[in-house]
Structures are given as C-alpha cells and as structure tokens.
Amino acid sequence: MNEMTPPNTERAAALKGLGSSRKRVEDARFTQGKGNYVDDIKMPGMLFGDFVRSPYAHARITSINADKAKALPGVIAVLTAADLAPLNLHWMPTLAGDVQMVLADGKVLFQGQEVAFVVAENRYIAADAVELVEVGYEELPVVVDPFAAEAPDAPVLREDLAGKTEGAHGPRRHHNHIFTWEQGDRDATEKVLGSADVVAEEMVYYHRTHPCPLETCGCVASMDKVNGKLTVWGTFQAPHAVRTVASLISGIAEHNIRVISPDIGGGFGNKVGVYPGYICSIVASIVTGVPVKWVEDRMENLMATAFARDYWMKGKISATKDGKITGLSCHVTADHGAFDACADPTKFPAGFFNICTGSYDIPVAYLAVDGVYTNKAPGGVAYRCSFRVTEAAYFIERMIEVLAIKLGMDAAELRRKNFIRKDQFPYHSALGWEYDSGDYHTAWDKALKAVDYEGLRREQAQRIQDFKAGKTRKLLGIGLTHFTEIVGAGPVKNCDILGLGMFDSCEIRIHPTGSAIARLGTISQGQGHATTFAQILASEIGIPADDITVEEGDTDTAPYGLGTYGSRSTPVAGAATAMAGRKIRAKAQMIAAYLLEVHDDDVEWDVDRFAVKGAPERFKTMKEIAFAAYNQAIPGLEPGLEAVSYFDPPNMTYPFGAYICVMEIDVDTGEHEIRQFYALDDCGTRINPMIIEGQIHGGATEGYAIAMGQEIAYDDMGNVKTGTLMDFFLPTAWETPHYTTDFTVTPSPHHPIGAKGVGESPNVGSVPAFSNAVHDAFRAFGLTQTHMPHDHWRIWKTAHELGLHG
Numbered sequence: 001m002n003e004m005t006p007p008n009t010e011r012a013a014a015l016k017g018l019g020s021s022r023k024r025v026e027d028a029r030f031t032q033g034k035g036n037y038v039d040d041i042k043m044p045g046m047l048f049g050d051f052v053r054s055p056y057a058h059a060r061i062t063s064i065n066a067d068k069a070k071a072l073p074g075v076i077a078v079l080t081a082a083d084l085a086p087l088n089l090h091w092m093p094t095l096a097g098d099v100q101m102v103l104a105d106g107k108v109l110f111q112g113q114e115v116a117f118v119v120a121e122n123r124y125i126a127a128d129a130v131e132l133v134e135v136g137y138e139e140l141p142v143v144v145d146p147f148a149a150e151a152p153d154a155p156v157l158r159e160d161l162a163g164k165t166e167g168a169h170g171p172r173r174h175h176n177h178i179f180t181w182e183q184g185d186r187d188a189t190e191k192v193l194g195s196a197d198v199v200a201e202e203m204v205y206y207h208r209t210h211p212c213p214l215e216t217c218g219c220v221a222s223m224d225k226v227n228g229k230l231t232v233w234g235t236f237q238a239p240h241a242v243r244t245v246a247s248l249i250s251g252i253a254e255h256n257i258r259v260i261s262p263d264i265g266g267g268f269g270n271k272v273g274v275y276p277g278y279i280c281s282i283v284a285s286i287v288t289g290v291p292v293k294w295v296e297d298r299m300e301n302l303m304a305t306a307f308a309r310d311y312w313m314k315g316k317i318s319a320t321k322d323g324k325i326t327g328l329s330c331h332v333t334a335d336h337g338a339f340d341a342c343a344d345p346t347k348f349p350a351g352f353f354n355i356c357t358g359s360y361d362i363p364v365a366y367l368a369v370d371g372v373y374t375n376k377a378p379g380g381v382a383y384r385c386s387f388r389v390t391e392a393a394y395f396i397e398r399m400i401e402v403l404a405i406k407l408g409m410d411a412a413e414l415r416r417k418n419f420i421r422k423d424q425f426p427y428h429s430a431l432g433w434e435y436d437s438g439d440y441h442t443a444w445d446k447a448l449k450a451v452d453y454e455g456l457r458r459e460q461a462q463r464i465q466d467f468k469a470g471k472t473r474k475l476l477g478i479g480l481t482h483f484t485e486i487v488g489a490g491p492v493k494n495c496d497i498l499g500l501g502m503f504d505s506c507e508i509r510i511h512p513t514g515s516a517i518a519r520l521g522t523i524s525q526g527q528g529h530a531t532t533f534a535q536i537l538a539s540e541i542g543i544p545a546d547d548i549t550v551e552e553g554d555t556d557t558a559p560y561g562l563g564t565y566g567s568r569s570t571p572v573a574g575a576a577t578a579m580a581g582r583k584i585r586a587k588a589q590m591i592a593a594y595l596l597e598v599h600d601d602d603v604e605w606d607v608d609r610f611a612v613k614g615a616p617e618r619f620k621t622m623k624e625i626a627f628a629a630y631n632q633a634i635p636g637l638e639p640g641l642e643a644v645s646y647f648d649p650p651n652m653t654y655p656f657g658a659y660i661c662v663m664e665i666d667v668d669t670g671e672h673e674i675r676q677f678y679a680l681d682d683c684g685t686r687i688n689p690m691i692i693e694g695q696i697h698g699g700a701t702e703g704y705a706i707a708m709g710q711e712i713a714y715d716d717m718g719n720v721k722t723g724t725l726m727d728f729f730l731p732t733a734w735e736t737p738h739y740t741t742d743f744t745v746t747p748s749p750h751h752p753i754g755a756k757g758v759g760e761s762p763n764v765g766s767v768p769a770f771s772n773a774v775h776d777a778f779r780a781f782g783l784t785q786t787h788m789p790h791d792h793w794r795i796w797k798t799a800h801e802l803g804l805h806g
C-alpha cells in the first residue's frame with residue numbers, strides 16, 4: 001500500500017455500502033415536485049375514462065341506456081359488458097383462481113361495482129357523462145355477514161358458479177362457499193386440546209380495512225396501431241406479471257406490450273391486483289387508437305379497489321398448568337367479498353396464515369380456513385403484510401393474552417416460556433414452515449429491559465388501586481407482542497402467481513468509466529430501492545453507491561421479476577443483486593490478474609480493488625478494471641463487464657420483533673394516549689438503518705390506524721359507511737405516536753448477505769401491540785376479548801359494559 005491509499009476502513013465508508021444510513025437518492029425529486037406519477041403522464045390526444053358504478057350491493061340490471069351520455073359533446077364512447085363480451089373481456093381471471101366481472105354482467109354484487117366505462121375528451125366531461133348513463137336496477141337481498149352467507153337459504157350471489165362443486169382450491173360445499181384450506185394434524189390436535197390441563201377459547205376478529213395509498217390506482221394505455229405496440233403506464237407493484245397477463249388476455253404478443261410503473265405513491269398491496277380500470281383503458285385505447293387515462297378518485301379507491309383482512313378467527317389454545325403450550329387450533333371464516341380476488345401465491349388461498357403458531361414452540365396444531373362470498377368489494381390484498389401474516393400474528397398474540405388470563409400468568413413470562421429457542425433453528429413449525437433463524441429470548445429480554453417492564457407493571461398495579469379508590473379515571477395498558485414474519489416469496493418450488501414462479505432478478509452493467517446501472521425485477525413505491533440496492537452492490541463490487549443508478553419498473557429494459565410486495569424485494573431481488581455483483585467481481589478478478597500479470601488465484605479482494613496476495617501495493621481498482629474491460633483485448637475473456645442473476649430463494653426469511661406499547665385510557669371519554677411505543681426489529685443484516693427506521697415508523701403508523709380506528713364498515717344494505725377520508729381514519733402527524741426503535745441482528749443463513757425483509761414487520765407487530773394494550777388496561781376489570789378497531793366509542797362501550805361508569 002502506498003501513502004496515497006487511504007486505509008480500507010475509510011475506503012469502505014466512502015462506498016456508502018451495507019450498514020450506511022445513506023440519504024435517499026430519490027428524495028431530491030420527490031421533495032421538489034419532480035416525481036413522475038401516472039397522473040403526470042400527458043399525451044397528445046389522450047382521452048379520459050371514468051366509471052358508472054353501482055349504488056346497490058346486490059341487484060339485477062334490467063337496462064343500461066347510454067344515449068344521453070353519448071350525446072354529450074366530448075364523449076367518445078360508453079363501454080358496457082355487452083361491448084366487452086365479443087372480445088371475451090367482460091370477465092377476467094383473478095389472482096386467486098376465480099373470475100371477476102370487468103363490467104357488470106347481468107347483475108351487480110357490491111356497492112361501487114363497475115357498470116359502464118365512459119370515455120371522453122377530459123375527466124370533467126367523463127364525470128358529467130357518468131351521471132347521464134341510465135341504469136335500471138332490481139334490488140336483490142343483500143348478504144354482508146359471512147356467517148349468514150353460509151346459511152342454507154342464503155341468496156345465491158354468484159349465479160355464474162351455479163352447480164360448480166369444485167373451485168380453484170378444492171370442493172365447494174355451499175353456493176356462497178369458495179374453498180376450505182386445511183393445514184396441520186386435526187386428530188392429534190383435537191386429542192391434545194381435549195385432554196389438556198388448561199384450554200382457552202376465543203373468537204378473534206380482524207376487521208375489514210384498506211391500504212389507502214396516497215396515490216390511488218390508475219393507468220394510461222396507449223395502443224400504437226401502426227407499430228402494433230401497446231404501452232401501459234400504471235400503478236403496478238408487479239409490472240412484468242401485468243405484461244404477461246395482458247398478453248394472455250388480449251392475445252397481443254408479449255414483446256409488443258411494454259408495461260411501465262413510473263413513480264408510485266405508496267402501494268401497500270393495493271397495487272398488486274388487476275382492476276377493471278386497466279382492462280377498460282386498454283380496450284378503449286385499442287378501439288379509439290389514442291391513449292386513454294384512468295385514475296380513480298379516493299372514494300372509488302376505498303369502496304371498490306381491493307380491501308384487506310376481514311378474518312373471523314376462532315381459536316383454541318391449550319397448556320399445562322405451569323404455562324407450557326401444548327396445542328393450537330384455528331378456524332377462520334374469511335370474507336372475500338363478491339369475487340375471490342385475493343392476492344396470494346397460487347397454492348396458498350389463505351396466504352401464509354399458517355404462520356399462526358407465531359414465535360412459539362407449539363408441538364401440534366391444526367388450521368382450517370373457509371373462504372366465503374358476500375356482497376362486499378373483492379380484494380383480500382396483503383396490506384403491508386406478507387399474505388395474511390398480520391392476521392396470523394394478531395390471532396396468536398391475542399390467544400397468548402387470553403391464555404395468560406386463563407392461567408393467571410404474566411403474559412411476558414408466558415411468551416418467554418414458550419419461545420422457540422435459538423438452538424432449535426432451523427425450526428419446523430407444526431403448520432409446515434421451516435423458520436430460518438431467530439433469537440427470540442435475546443430480543444425479548446432487551447425489549448422488556450428497555451421499557452422497564454417490571455416498573456411498568458408496578459405502576460399499573462398502583463393505578464388499578466387508585467382507580468378503585470376513585471383517585472383517577474385513567475387506566476394503564478401494557479401491550480406486548482412478539483411476532484414472527486415470513487417474507488421473501490418465494491421459493492419457485494411452492495410459490496407462484498398465475499403460474500409465474502416467484503424468483504427475482506438483477507442485471508448490472510458497469511460502464512467504461514467505472515460507474516454502473518443495475519436493473520431489477522422489483523419496483524419501489526417509496527421504499528427507497530434506488531438507495532438501498534446500490535448499497536448492496538457498492539459493498540459487493542467496490543463501486544461507490546453514488547456511482548450506481550438503480551432502475552426498476554420498465555418491462556422493456558428490466559429483467560423479469562415478480563415485483564414488490566410481501567417484503568420480498570430484499571430477500572429475493574436483493575439476493576439477486578448480491579449474486580449478480582459476485583459475477584461481476586469474478587470477472588473483474590480475472591481482468592485484474594491479467595493486468596497485474598499474476599494467476600487469478602494470486603489476487604485478493606480488498607474493498608474496492610484486487611491486490612496481489614502478499615504485495616498490497618500492487619493492485620487494480622474497480623475503476624481501472626472497468627476501463628480495461630472495454631479497452632483491452634484480454635485473452636479468453638469477452639469484452640465488457642455485465643452480469644445478470646435470477647435468484648430463486650431456497651427458503652423464505654423470518655424476520656421477527658418485540659413491540660411494546662404503553663397506553664393511557666380515559667374510561668369516561670374512551671380516548672387513549674400512547675405514552676410509549678418501543679419497536680425492536682430483527683431483519684438480519686441491515687442495509688440502511690435510516691431507511692429501516694423510516695419503514696418502522698410508517699408501518700407502525702398504519703398499524704396504529706388499523707388498531708385504533710380505521711375500518712371499511714358496511715350497513716345491512718351493503719352501503720359502505722366509511723368511503724371517504726372523513727370517515728376512514730388516516731392518522732395525521734397530530735395523532736401519530738412517537739416511536740423508539742431498536743434492533744438485534746440475526747442473519748438469514750441462506751441469503752447471500754444475510755438480510756431479511758422488514759417493510760411489513762411494523763404492521764404485523766404493531767397491530768397486536770396496540771390492541772393488547774387496550775385489552776391489558778381492562779384485564780383487571782374482567783375483559784378477555786373485544787374487537788378492533790378500538791375507536792373512542794368502542795373503548796367507552798367496553799368500559800361501560802364492564803361497569804366502570806358507576
């Protein structure tokens with residue numbers, strides 16, 4: 001090493017690689033209004049599409065008269081199911097193996113359903129024309145309760161399925177039944193539950209909610225009839241899958257379709273599915289020969305474009321007298337709405353809900369999920385949750401609390417007693433997963449210590465006495481959660497979406513001057529991929545992150561990948577990035593050895609260069625190597641420096657965390673105050689600690705909304721009661737709690753850099769932490785279980801029912 005060479009620690013820091021809290025490169029444009037979202041796209045002659053939607057939750061359509069709408073100046077066309085039928089596009093396949101109406105075909109099945117698509121010169125004329133379309137409806141009986149949907153005399157919702165006793169996921173036993181999905185050992189579980197010392201039983205409901213991203217869903221479809229090319233810009237979390245599906249549905253060859261996800265204003269699972277707006281825009285562009293834009297408004301998004309959760313989970317958990325869990329069973333009634341448009345890997349009709357044994361070593365378990373149709377919007381998307389994992393975590397974390405009550409035991413101690421031990425990993429769960437790594441006891445003890453758990457319990461005991469003595473009207477709740485996530489779908493052997501294996505990809509090109517571009521099969525919606533994936537590469541190939549462009553979302557340029565959801569980008573595309581980087585490095589090693597006139601094995605990697613072993617002053621930097629790749633004829637090597645990796649992960653990754661919420665509750669008003677929220681996350685190797693912290697803040701705030709007020713509620717007629725932001729709770733800075741974040745690091749053994757996903761963890765962990773805090777506040781007064789969302793009214797009602805209002 002000569003004097004000019006900074007020490008390798010300094011050189012490593014200059015790369016801003018793994019572990020660096022590098023500032024987000026994308027924020028320069030986002031904070032200056034220079035983002036490019038779907039609605040920013042404007043093209044010459046572009047038309048605008050808007051939907052006529054059903055005011056009824058269940059009705060037969062007797063007539064559609066579009067004459068007045070068509071007569072309005074500026075209206076180009078009005079599409080109905082009758083126009084789409086000859087193209088066989090009036091129905092479309094869903095991600096869950098069901099079919100869904102694109103435009104109402106004979107009847108409507110939920111309020112807000114798409115009935116006709118108006119195409120006009122601009123969105124104002126389109127909106128006026130929507131009002132002029134006359135639709136005749138004949139009301140039918142409405143079913144909003146999933147249990148009532150299964151009654152023998154319940155109205156038939158899906159007439160198109162009449163007589164079909166087989167669905168995409170096995171037998172259907174009733175006209176509103178979709179599937180039954182079973183996991184685990186039923187007989188063995190029943191035996192254990194039947195003879196246990198202690199059994200706790202409870203119905204846990206995780207209400208219907210909605211991802212509600214800042215930007216709603218939309219697209220611009222542009223059919224170039226001269227060149228036969230279709231381009232679609234859209235809010236797509238999986239652009240490649242959209243292109244393949246568009247090709248299969250439309251018959252246009254895949255190479256003639258280009259799908260582009262530009263900047264996306266939050267996805268949260270809302271932008272994984274395929275919606276009627278996309279199909280109608282594409283058809284309208286093909287028919288008119290000009291670009292057609294469709295962007296839904298907030299009410300349309302909340303009412304019709306997917307939903308999340310709506311799981312009724314009936315659980316039984318058993319234990320010995322001293323609190324060792326012996327068995328668990330769960331029966332879920334899953335309300336899927338009018339069509340099964342759940343976004344899950346094909347073989348998992350209830351997603352990864354079978355992670356519901358959580359962080360605990362439960363020897364035997366059984367799970368059955370029944371999906372049913374109701375007159376509600378379709379969806380069942382993984383709203384910040386890797387396919388029903390947040391439901392699973394909420395279920396088990398409530399069941400643990402319920403069991404603790406039954407045992408008269410401290411809930412923190414009950415958890416500690418039953419955690420999977422560090423030496424049990426890789427751990428095979430009773431419901432079929434292989435947890436890759438974990439160290440739950442360490443995380444738990446760190447968390448309890450950080451909040452002074454013992455001290456909090458003493459304070460709570462005093463508070464209860466004071467309350468009983470009439471000295472205060474406020475209760476104190478301590479909400480505990482230890483969650484285990486399962487992210488990184490997934491191994492191609494068991495995970496696919498519409499037959500497409502869930503691998504992911506990265507392609508890297510090093511330019512002659514030593515800077516680079518990396519393209520991935522994923523697509524950021526705010527997560528900061530352009531920042532973090534460059535960091536992975538910087539550490540792998542020794543090029544500063546600032547010299548690496550990361551590009552995603554254009555199917556014409558990016559390698560095929562399954563997109564961003566289920567916190568899969570880091571576990572899958574992140575792994576592909578590291579592997580592609582290693583291919584670059586392997587070639588760079590040969591180039592360096594040639595330049596240094598030594599054997600390939602006689603050079604070694606040192607942060608940003610290859611140096612001769614034993615002679616560190618003789619080296620070639622990556623910058624020099626890159627130039628040589630384009631400038632020298634190297635015997636036996638092709639010119640250039642590029643690599644691509646398609647990564648099929650051998651397993652999912654299992655991030656985990658310990659969350660604790662301390663809440664004050666006013667029993668007279670039902671109001672709450674979050675006094676403290678502590679979130680410890682373990683996502684293995686941490687790429688960018690600042691981004692991780694941002695992910696935790698964002699996800700915990702969404703979790704706060706869900707637990708404390710957010711809900712898509714219906715009345716008996718199937719009217720959506722919370723279809724605007726006046727009624728659908730979205731926390732602002734004012735309501736958002738303060739968070740303290742913390743971490744432990746337990747790398748994933750099978751990921752090339754040991755990283756696990758983290759984006760969804762805070763939603764999975766925070767919902768039960770908030771909810772458990774509410775329950776815990778009332779535990780001493782006899783509460784076992786009440787349903788979310790814990791808005792002021794419901795908390796007040798709980799206090800009232802417990803006799804706390806005197």
Ligand code: PCD
Pocket residue numbers: 237265266267268269270381382383384385386387525526527528529532533564565566567568569570571683684685686687688689691692695698755756757758759760
């Ligand atoms: N990371 C780091 N480290 C680690 C991990 C991770 O650093 N270890 C980071 C990365 O790189 C990025 C982030 O963090 O950046 C995240 O990641 P992940 O976990 O892998 O994930 P992703 O795949 O990327 O993403 C996804 C997620 C989801 S799923 C959701 S819902 C949400 C989250 O993400 N979304 C969103 N977050 C967020 N953010 C924002 N801003 N926006 C949005 O939208 Mo789903 O399924 O879809 O429901």
